[in-house]
Amino acid sequence: MSSVSAAPAPRRRRRGGLLRRRAWDLVGLALFVVLVFPVFWMISTAFKPDDEINALTPTWITTSPTLDHFRDAMARPYFWDTVQNTLIVVGVAVSASIVLAFLAAVALAKYRFTGSRLFVVLMLGILMLPPVGLIIPLYVVLARYGLTNALTGVILTYLTFTLPFAVLTLRSFILGIPRELEEAAMVDGSSRLGAFVRILLPLVAPGLVATSVFAFITAWNEYIFASVILTDQANHTTTVWLSYFLGTSRNVDWGALMAASTLTAIPVIAFFLLVQRRIAFGLTSGAVRG
Amino acid sequence: MARRRPFSLRRLASASVPYLLVAPVVVAIGAILGYPLYRLVTLSFQRYGLPELIQRQGDWIGLDNYRSVLGDSLFWDVLLRTVIFTVANVGLTMALGTLIALLLVQLSAPVRVLLTTGLVLVWAMPAVVAVQVWYWMTNFQNGVLNHILTQLHVGDFFQHDWYASPLSQLSMVTLLIVWGAIPFVAVATYAGLAQVPRELVEAAHMDGAGPVRVFRDVTFPTIKPILLILTSLSIIWDFGVFAQPYLLIGASHMNESNYLMGVYVYLEGYAHSDFGRGAAISVLMLLIVAALSVVYVRRMVRVEEPA
Numbered sequence: 001m002s003s004v005s006a007a008p009a010p011r012r013r014r015r016g017g018l019l020r021r022r023a024w025d026l027v028g029l030a031l032f033v034v035l036v037f038p039v040f041w042m043i044s045t046a047f048k049p050d051d052e053i054n055a056l057t058p059t060w061i062t063t064s065p066t067l068d069h070f071r072d073a074m075a076r077p078y079f080w081d082t083v084q085n086t087l088i089v090v091g092v093a094v095s096a097s098i099v100l101a102f103l104a105a106v107a108l109a110k111y112r113f114t115g116s117r118l119f120v121v122l123m124l125g126i127l128m129l130p131p132v133g134l135i136i137p138l139y140v141v142l143a144r145y146g147l148t149n150a151l152t153g154v155i156l157t158y159l160t161f162t163l164p165f166a167v168l169t170l171r172s173f174i175l176g177i178p179r180e181l182e183e184a185a186m187v188d189g190s191s192r193l194g195a196f197v198r199i200l201l202p203l204v205a206p207g208l209v210a211t212s213v214f215a216f217i218t219a220w221n222e223y224i225f226a227s228v229i230l231t232d233q234a235n236h237t238t239t240v241w242l243s244y245f246l247g248t249s250r251n252v253d254w255g256a257l258m259a260a261s262t263l264t265a266i267p268v269i270a271f272f273l274l275v276q277r278r279i280a281f282g283l284t285s286g287a288v289r290g
Numbered sequence: 291m292a293r294r295r296p297f298s299l300r301r302l303a304s305a306s307v308p309y310l311l312v313a314p315v316v317v318a319i320g321a322i323l324g325y326p327l328y329r330l331v332t333l334s335f336q337r338y339g340l341p342e343l344i345q346r347q348g349d350w351i352g353l354d355n356y357r358s359v360l361g362d363s364l365f366w367d368v369l370l371r372t373v374i375f376t377v378a379n380v381g382l383t384m385a386l387g388t389l390i391a392l393l394l395v396q397l398s399a400p401v402r403v404l405l406t407t408g409l410v411l412v413w414a415m416p417a418v419v420a421v422q423v424w425y426w427m428t429n430f431q432n433g434v435l436n437h438i439l440t441q442l443h444v445g446d447f448f449q450h451d452w453y454a455s456p457l458s459q460l461s462m463v464t465l466l467i468v469w470g471a472i473p474f475v476a477v478a479t480y481a482g483l484a485q486v487p488r489e490l491v492e493a494a495h496m497d498g499a500g501p502v503r504v505f506r507d508v509t510f511p512t513i514k515p516i517l518l519i520l521t522s523l524s525i526i527w528d529f530g531v532f533a534q535p536y537l538l539i540g541a542s543h544m545n546e547s548n549y550l551m552g553v554y555v556y557l558e559g560y561a562h563s564d565f566g567r568g569a570a571i572s573v574l575m576l577l578i579v580a581a582l583s584v585v586y587v588r589r590m591v592r593v594e595e596p597a
Contacts, residue, residue: 024396028405032389036408038469039415041434042423058434099316105312117591119312124590126323128583130530132552133572134323136559137330140338144346144550160323167315221416223533228560239418243537246425254426261419273407 042265045258046070048055053254058059070257076256083240089151089226089237090219093158094166098212101166106200108167109174120171142229149231157225162215169214172208174200185187213275217268221265238264310479328575333569339564348566355570364546365554365571372529372551375460379528382468387475394480394504405475413473421537426464428452452537456548463535467528475520482516484508514587522586526579532556551575 047052047065073079108116138157141146147153181199226237233244242264245257334355336340336348359365390409394402415423428435436447453459494504532552539548544557555575559568 017430021396021398024393025360025398025401028393028401031393032401032405032408035405035412035469035472036424038420038427039411041427042419045383045426056432058437100318103311106317107308109309111311113308115304119316121587121591122319123581124587125580126319128579128586130498130526130532130552130553130579132530132532133576133579135332135556136565136568136572137326137333139331139560140333140343140565141326143343156322159318163315163318182581217414221418222535223418224502224556239416242418242422245422253431254429257422259428261422264412264414265419268416269411269414271408278327 023259028182042258042261044256046262048255050255061145069253069255070263072253072256073176073263075262076245076260078233078236078241079260082236082238083263085151085230085235086237088218089154089158092213093155093219094212095161096155097159097166097215098164098170098208101163101170102208102209104167105170105174108171120168123167126164127161131161131222135224138225139228148229149236150229150236153229154226154237157229158222161222162219164214165218166211168212170204170207173211174204176207177203210275213271214273217271305406322367330569333566334573336566336569337568338564338569343563343565351566355356355567358567359570359574364549365574367546368549368554370550371460371549375464375550376528377524379464379467380524381472382464383471383475383524383528384517386468387472387520388479388517390476391483392509394476404441409473409476412470413477415470417470417533420466421534422471424462424538428462434573453543459539459543459548460535460550463538466534466538467531470534471524471527472538475524479513479516480518482513486512486521519586519589522589523580526582526586530541530575530579 024094044061046069048059048062048065049068051064052059052062073108104119107113108120134157138160142148142153147156164249177200183205221239222237223239223243227240227243230236231239235240242260243258246252323401333557335350335352335459336342337351338348342348354532379536390405395404396404402517425474430453432447433452435452436450439447441447451458452462479525490508491504499507530552531550535548535550535554536544536553544553555571558571562568
């Protein structure tokens with residue numbers, strides 16, 4: 001017997017307890033299969049030769065995988081242009097948001113001032129606005145300044161959601177830092193700014209990373225603003241490029257479409273699995289939904 | 291005197307620090323969102339089509355756009371359809387999401403990790419990608435959904451066209467949206483379930499309460515605030531949904547019998563370059579969503595700052 005006693009077993013463990021748990025596990029496994037099936041089917045199709053894809057009876061996993069579809073998808077016109085565009089748009093929007101939002105988040109978390117509550121409510125409210133309700137004024141205003149069909153215009157529209165999102169998430173991260181740490185530094189004789197830089201910044205760094213990644217994901221997934229503002233195919237973002245993939249032809253190249261879909265989803269899925277625990281599913285980050 | 295002046299200056303300076311810190315965000319939001327929202331309202335009172343867009347000058351026509359929209363039976367049809375669609379989507383999402391959260395509690399650790407990973411994987415799928423996959427799975431020629439349903443003897447779905455009628459089209463959109471929305475609800479509710487007091491559940495069991503009663507009297511009251519927030523968020527999202535219906539049903543198959551609010555605003559305003567009328571529809575839509583959001587925002591503020 002070790003000195004550390006194990007957690008007491010539930011007093012009323014029924015005889016069928018284990019069996020019941022096994023049964024639930026089976027339900028859980030079945031559910032997993034159903035939920036993940038579309039993702040599996042996308043990847044599975046992307047590696048399949050054409051005759052298996054077009055057969056009437058599906059092949060679940062191919063025995064002769066091919067990379068042809070990925071090659072086809074990448075060789076499609078504008079693929080690399082759109083990847084580059086997306087990276088520029090998302091990169092600028094996210095980094096600008098993080099810098100501006102960080103300042104505001106510090107003010108909201110560390111100072112009491114008139115209007116701070118209103119400010120938070122406003123940020124929450126903005127995130128609730130349906131993007132489709134904003135496309136007309138955004139388009140008209142950007143057209144007025146010659147910013148339609150330009151990446152700058154799209155970046156500005158992306159800020160409408162990345163900025164409030166970053167403010168709210170960073171604020172809750174900073175609120176999570178114990179005040180005593182910062183005060184201890186101030187007693188040491190550092191100025192408020194000094195304390196801030198030396199103590200707060202390293203502590204908040206993981207929050208900055210998580211917020212950036214989540215903002216990156218939302219912006220990468222964005223569709224309607226980009227499709228409305230950008231008219232030339234060479235200017236499109238990846239999601240818009242993907243939405244035009246089908247075209248109007250009768251014979252759809254499903255293999256290439258699924259390869260292109262996989263390529264579009266990979267960065268998001270990778271990042272998502274990386275940070276999902278960090279954000280702790282705080283509901284302020286509610287604006288992130290697939 | 292000489293000592294007081296710097297002191298009060300310093301106080302003034304430190305009082306203005308938070309305002310200086312939020313100023314950039316306020317200015318940025320004002321420029322990229324405040325001004326467009328102001329423009330939205332003015333546009334809705336103007337005749338503003340392509341010629342006006344080029345001349346940068348619209349004609350003031352008062353309430354004509356609103357009169358035209360509200361007098362159009364299409365608007366009311368779309369509104370009603372969107373409300374029904376939203377109720378169906380939110381109802382399914384919340385019911386299934388909560389059930390999965392309750393299931394997660396019952397699972398053994400490895401299966402729970404597996405299912406959670408699966409949920410996150412689904413959560414991470416970009417909407418536009420999900421649409422393409424859905425379209426491939428339900429295609430007329432050899433959709434795998436048709437195959438599976440036929441194999442399971444649900445019926446003969448060989449070369450069944452899922453996009454033949456508006457009801458069928460919107461049901462496919464519902465499937466897609468609910469599938470994508472379940473993870474968020476399930477994971478957040480599961481997190482909420484961790485707060486359910488164990489002793490209370492055990493005590494209830496001791497008193498001979500069945501699982502249904504335990505859920506109703508112990509579990510549900512604890513997770514009710516989370517469920518309320520999730521429900522209002524889902525309502526807001528599903529009411530304004532655009533990419534899924536527009537892309538899954540397909541631009542060429544969009545017609546008045548399958549419009550949802552988001553698609554309606556997009557086609558009537560942007561695609562037809564009738565920005566004034568589109569602005570009026572947008573204003574109406576935003577007002578509806580704002581009314582729906584009030585519940586959510588008030589609840590969020592209360593959760594965040596307990597009195």
